[in-house]
Amino acid sequence: MDFDQLETFLAVARLSSFSRAAEQRFRTQPAISAQIRAMEEEVGAKLLDRSGGRVSVTAAGKHFLKYVEEALEARKNVLSALKEMDEVPRGEVVVAANEATCLHVLPEVFAQYKKQYPRVGVNIRRSEHAKILDAVNFNAVDFGVVSLPVSDKRLSVVPIHREELVIMTPPGHPLSKRKSALIADAAQYPLLLPKLGRTRDSLESVFEERHLEVNVSMELDSVELMKRFVAANLGIGFIAKSNIVEDVKAGVLCEIAIADAHIRRELALVYRKDKVLSRAAQAFIDIAVKLKSPAFERAK
Structure with missing residues (x-):
């Protein structure tokens, strides 16, 4: 059993759907189903109930889910701590935004970011508002850029464009x-x-x-x-x-x-409040805020 399988199980459990989990994980539905079957065979218990037209977590699955969440959180914190040992930001920043934002708002931010931190990889995923928020909450991406308002109390919201x-x-x-x-x-x-x-x-x-x-x-x-x-x-x-x-x-x-x-149109950078930000991620926030659209200054 590996971390990729654990992340797949977490996505299916939270979304109660193999198809939505497949979309979230950028996989095919058969690939997601195969991972779940392999996990159930390894642990010797049925983790998800697929009957009744919907997916639900079994009693064993709920017990297993607690350990999955703890393991993934511990892995994230260890990797983040190791990255912080290097004074220069490195690694990768994954950002989700819609088509128009990717084409007309973010290029300036990414250009400035890559100029200052060439050793950090930037991964851009195009999606729409609701799916971006899901991706942020499930740690599939580091940041989302979405239209305001954002009502999800689990997220930190940093306005960057108006x-x-x-x-x-x-x-x-x-x-x-x-x-x-x-x-x-x-x-x-x-x-x-x-x-x-x-x-x-x-x-x-x-x-x-x-x-x-x-x-x-x-x-x-x-x-x-x-x-x-x-x-x-x-x-x-x-x-x-x-x-x-x-x-x-x-x-x-x-x-x-x-x-x-x-x-x-008001846009904000959103990320999980409980997320441990790497140097690379914090640097991205700093640059996005620094390059706020002039409309924010006029509105003060």
């Missing part, structure tokens, strides 16, 4: 020559909106407050796809200002300020 949403249109659109426009102005046209997430929730709240009936032409789960479809004149959308800087410079998209609302 910016306004703008309206994006293709060149030649009736709104494209304007410096600003009302929410109601944008609502007159077919809209491309995020399928899920905090930005979609914020927009829905604004539409409801203004009693606007909007024509949602498409719902998309990719910011880059939304940008391409707006550029193809399939509708207009709302997007964080930093996400279209290069597109506006290239003349592919136009940016119009929202005149009657401040719809903000």
Whole structure:
């Protein structure tokens, strides 16, 4: 039995699902099932009950789970202590964030980090909000970068980025020559909106407050796809200002300020409160905070 198997058992036990554990562990479901079977054969007891359409931990499994958690925590602390013996940060930092954050917010942080600490590996995993929080809580990643607010009391939350949403249109659109426009102005046209997430929730709240009936032409789960479809004149959308800087410079998209609302995207670095931070991890936090977006300074 090895630590990889223990981590797999912990994921299945906490998620009550082989398929979700497989996704969390970046494995196939058959591989997860094989690991669990091997563990049960080794310990000579059934650890998980797969009957009834869901996965539950057996009495033996609950007893075993306590030792698994203690063993994994002890391993993490030993490895962290050994890394701390070196004055120069090294090892690896694993960060989870969504597509837009990976492409438009984090590159500057990672560039500065690698410049100062070239011996530290950086592993980036793209995911969505709920799965990022799960990955942080299950120690599958060191940090997550997610939209605020974050209500999970198990997590430390460090704000690192704030910016306004703008309206994006293709060149030649009736709104494209304007410096600003009302929410109601944008609502007159077919809209491309995020399928899920905090930005979609914020927009829905604004539409409801203004009693606007909007024509949602498409719902998309990719910011880059939304940008391409707006550029193809399939509708207009709302997007964080930093996400279209290069597109506006290239003349592919136009940016119009929202005149009657401040719809903000706020991002934070999150990690477990009980996590023992390595030098490499603490250095990452320091750089992310140092490079906070100017909007934070203006808001003080």
